[in-house]
Amino acid sequence: MMAPGLLFFFIWHYVPIWEAKMAFEQVRIIPPNIWVGLKNFQQLFSSPIFYQVLANTLIISGMKILFVFPVPIMVALLLNEVRNGKLRGVIQSAIYLPHFLSWVVIAGVFIALLSPTDGAVNQVQQAMGFGTTNYLTNTGTIRWVLVISEIWRSAGWDSLLYLAAIFAIDPALYEAAEMDGASRWQKIWHVTIPGIIPTIATLFILNMGMFLSADLNQVINFQNDVNASAIDILDTYVYRMGLSTGEYALATAAGLFKAVIGMILVVTSHLVSKRLTGKGVW
Amino acid sequence: MTLKKLLLATTAIATLGALAAPAFAQTTIRLVSKDLLTTNPDDVKEIEAIEAALKAQGHDIDIQTIDLPGGTSAYVDALGVMLLSGDIPDIIYFQGGDQKMAEQGILEDLNPWIEKSEHIKAALWPHNVERLANYPYLLYVYPPRAPQPVMRQDWLDQLGLAAPTTVEEYEALFQAIHDADLDGDGTPGNTLGLTGFGNTTELDSVFNQAFGITGTWMKNADGAWVNARVTDAEKAKIEFYARLAEKGLYDREYVTNTFDVKEDKFYTGKAGVIFGSSPEVIDIYAGKMRQAHPGENIELALLPVPSGPGGQGLAAVDVSKEARGWAMSSLSEHKEEAFAVLDFMASKEGQDIDRMGFADVHHTVGADGAVTFTDQISTWYARFFNAANWTPPTALLSPTAQSALDTIKADFTADNAFVWPADYAADVDAAEQVYRSWVARFITGEASLDQWDTFVSEYNAAGGQRMAEYAATVLGD
Numbered sequence: 176m177m178a179p180g181l182l183f184f185f186i187w188h189y190v191p192i193w194e195a196k197m198a199f200e201q202v203r204i205i206p207p208n209i210w211v212g213l214k215n216f217q218q219l220f221s222s223p224i225f226y227q228v229l230a231n232t233l234i235i236s237g238m239k240i241l242f243v244f245p246v247p248i249m250v251a252l253l254l255n256e257v258r259n260g261k262l263r264g265v266i267q268s269a270i271y272l273p274h275f276l277s278w279v280v281i282a283g284v285f286i287a288l289l290s291p292t293d294g295a296v297n298q299v300q301q302a303m304g305f306g307t308t309n310y311l312t313n314t315g316t317i318r319w320v321l322v323i324s325e326i327w328r329s330a331g332w333d334s335l336l337y338l339a340a341i342f343a344i345d346p347a348l349y350e351a352a353e354m355d356g357a358s359r360w361q362k363i364w365h366v367t368i369p370g371i372i373p374t375i376a377t378l379f380i381l382n383m384g385m386f387l388s389a390d391l392n393q394v395i396n397f398q399n400d401v402n403a404s405a406i407d408i409l410d411t412y413v414y415r416m417g418l419s420t421g422e423y424a425l426a427t428a429a430g431l432f433k434a435v436i437g438m439i440l441v442v443t444s445h446l447v448s449k450r451l452t453g454k455g456v457w
Numbered sequence: 458m459t460l461k462k463l464l465l466a467t468t469a470i471a472t473l474g475a476l477a478a479p480a481f482a483q484t485t486i487r488l489v490s491k492d493l494l495t496t497n498p499d500d501v502k503e504i505e506a507i508e509a510a511l512k513a514q515g516h517d518i519d520i521q522t523i524d525l526p527g528g529t530s531a532y533v534d535a536l537g538v539m540l541l542s543g544d545i546p547d548i549i550y551f552q553g554g555d556q557k558m559a560e561q562g563i564l565e566d567l568n569p570w571i572e573k574s575e576h577i578k579a580a581l582w583p584h585n586v587e588r589l590a591n592y593p594y595l596l597y598v599y600p601p602r603a604p605q606p607v608m609r610q611d612w613l614d615q616l617g618l619a620a621p622t623t624v625e626e627y628e629a630l631f632q633a634i635h636d637a638d639l640d641g642d643g644t645p646g647n648t649l650g651l652t653g654f655g656n657t658t659e660l661d662s663v664f665n666q667a668f669g670i671t672g673t674w675m676k677n678a679d680g681a682w683v684n685a686r687v688t689d690a691e692k693a694k695i696e697f698y699a700r701l702a703e704k705g706l707y708d709r710e711y712v713t714n715t716f717d718v719k720e721d722k723f724y725t726g727k728a729g730v731i732f733g734s735s736p737e738v739i740d741i742y743a744g745k746m747r748q749a750h751p752g753e754n755i756e757l758a759l760l761p762v763p764s765g766p767g768g769q770g771l772a773a774v775d776v777s778k779e780a781r782g783w784a785m786s787s788l789s790e791h792k793e794e795a796f797a798v799l800d801f802m803a804s805k806e807g808q809d810i811d812r813m814g815f816a817d818v819h820h821t822v823g824a825d826g827a828v829t830f831t832d833q834i835s836t837w838y839a840r841f842f843n844a845a846n847w848t849p850p851t852a853l854l855s856p857t858a859q860s861a862l863d864t865i866k867a868d869f870t871a872d873n874a875f876v877w878p879a880d881y882a883a884d885v886d887a888a889e890q891v892y893r894s895w896v897a898r899f900i901t902g903e904a905s906l907d908q909w910d911t912f913v914s915e916y917n918a919a920g921g922q923r924m925a926e927y928a929a930t931v932l933g934d
Contacts, residue, residue, distance in 0.1 A: 202541065203561060204540060204541060204543065204545070204558070204561045204563050205561065205562065205563065205788075218883065221883075222883035222886075222887065223883065223884065223887045223918065223919050223920055224883065224886065224887035224890060224919065225883075286713050290710065290713075291709070291710065292710065309709070309710075309901065311712075311713050312712050312713065312897065312898075312901055312903065313903065314903075399655075399712045399713055399897070400655070400656055400712050400893035400894055400896070400897040401712050401894055401897040401898055401901060401903065403890055403893065403894055404890065404891075404894045407890065415886065416882065416883065416886060418533070418534050418537060418554075419533060419534075419553060419554065420553070420554060420556070420557060420882060421537050421554045421556070421557030421558065422557065422879070422882065423537070423541060
């Protein structure tokens with residue numbers, strides 16, 4: 176029964192790994208490719224903009240791990256406390272919806288919302304006596320726009336897994352806690368959260384694997400000339416240098432660099448998680 | 458015996474037929490372009506019309522178009538992957554990414570073909586000739602892209618001003634638009650003089666020369682080549698843009714505007730002046746403006762290229778290479794036929810098809826042979842070329858758009874930009890990022906022009922210095 180699935184992963188996920196050798200080659204459309212060793216990596220690392228791009232990626236990914244990752248957990252915990260089933264259904268549907276919108280649409284919504292002349296946010300700011308802020312061209316605020324728009328888009332959808340984990344907790348544990356006189360907060364703290372720790376650990380480890388992928392689609396749609404220096408990430412750099420100009424070997428070198436870092440982060444997080452919680456991804 | 462004879466006769470006929478077949482066979486060529494898809498009935502019909510016309514001229518060619526994802530970015534990505542995988546059509550339309558393919562030797566040098574062409578040679582624009590001399594792999598027979606400013610003629614009349622001819626008069630016009638309540642919403646002072654989108658390229662088209670920016674590379678006081686972007690002339694131009702933005706005359710949100718937002722601000726009266734990227738686009742703007750204001754029969758006025766402290770003229774045209782255009786595969790087994798298609802599209806008959814659409818749909822032909830364009834012509838666009846030597850039987854452009862085209866024809870100056878070797882790709886990218894970022898910050902007020910020297914240092918450190926050193930070797934003394 177597992178054969179089709181394994182075959183799928185073998186063909187589409189493992190066979191292409193072989194082509195990562197392109198990172199060490201000069202690609203020739205008329206074969207054969209020429210082996211150039213680490214030249215593509217040297218070109219990548221010697222680019223004057225590479226370290227700024229890497230720093231942006233680390234900062235944005237770090238902000239997302241810190242501020243985006245916990246939100247679905249909190250949403251799931253809060254939803255679990257809503258006792259009215261209909262109300263919970265409505266809230267769930269409402270917060271899942273943004274997940275189905277593309278970043279083009281979401282960026283359009285945020286650009287309109289944050290417009291310094293007629294955007295709702297700046298109008299509220301002005302009504303409260305503050306000046307206007309161009310959040311999308313301000314290098315200090317644009318990363319927060321990425322974080323907040325990411326939360327808005329994914330918090331509801333990502334809370335599904337945690338909600339499923341919460342529903343899988345043995346009700347007897349809650350009953351025992353009630354008999355011991357636990358408050359709702361104490362039940363969350365001592366029953367619910369420990370019950371979903373394995374799910375949190377697994378998702379955290381998987382997120383670490385994607386640490387250097389700060390979401391190409393999102394950044395491209397929010398990027399402009401002013402904020403580019405603050406949100407130009409590895410993926411946008413690879414896209415611009417690699418795909419747009421046909422430097423496929425350079426793009427592959429950058430992709431391989433990302434993959435190796437991601438692999439190291441996954442293994443490290445797995446080992447740390449094993450030690451702290453006894454749970455890992457394998 | 459009879460059977461034997463019959464078999465022999467059949468075999469002989471079959472052999473003769475097989476030997477003769479190539480002489481009469483149809484040649485199939487493969488063509489890929491983002492604007493020619495099998496899913497678009499107009500594209501299919503145009504290809505059929507081209508095939509029929511070629512056949513009448515003795516070229517029996519079956520043109521098979523290859524569908525790639527729409528949208529410029531998706532097309533460029535998909536085309537690159539397709540070519541990299543070894544699938545190389547006979548005729549390829551590039552919109553970026555061609556240089557890498559040319560370096561790999563898969564693109565044909567078009568110059569020998571053009572030299573012996575029947576039609577293309579005469580159809581080229583002056584900048585095409587120079588670009589082909591520098592980079593012979595792409596062919597894009599179109600006038601140079603030179604954005605020019607337009608505004609509503611009735612607004613200009615209401616202001617009682619003559620069309621501006623100097624930088625100062627432009628500023629005065631923007632101020633007048635801003636101060637008057639031309640959109641009639643009862644609130645003067647809420648209309649932008651000028652809007653744009655993304656970056657300042659459109660504005661640079663008419664203001665570069667006015668501020669003395671004569672080309673990509675200029676000589677400094679020491680006689681050394683420097684990028685125009687770090688010159689005093691550039692600083693003066695950016696100061697002008699920043700002043701317009703500070704006074705509320707130029708849209709400070711231009712950076713986040715998309716092209717449709719820019720247009721929307723124009724049609725809804727939130728901005729008085731916008732730039733049309735080509736004469737055809739100016740006519741599209743006029744059409745959309747009339748749609749937005751039915752019954753008002755609004756015409757657009759083309760604003761002249763202003764003079765300024767540094768001179769006057771449209772920005773110098775980059776002739777280092779075509780930025781987009783048609784290429785032929787050097788590996789094609791049907792180069793003659795592939796070039797015949799391109800050459801035909803530059804001929805009068807090819808241009809008639811490509812520029813005027815279909816009879817009884819996009820135009821009608823009267824009993825006396827007079828051509829009248831229908832409203833449907835506004836939905837038609839040329840898929841191949843806009844030949845310099847083709848004249849429509851009836852005016853295809855409005856007087857405003859024609860005037861824009863005349864300006865482009867009369868005001869051509871070649872730039873001294875050149876094609877960068879692949880080793881400089883990272884420097885060019887980094888320096889471009891620094892430039893665009895600082896310019897936008899200067900204009901939006903996030904950075905002060907007092908920080909100009911910081912910008913110059915950052916630009917040079919990001920690759921500008923290395924680029925200038927290389928430029929000196931290319932441009933010489």
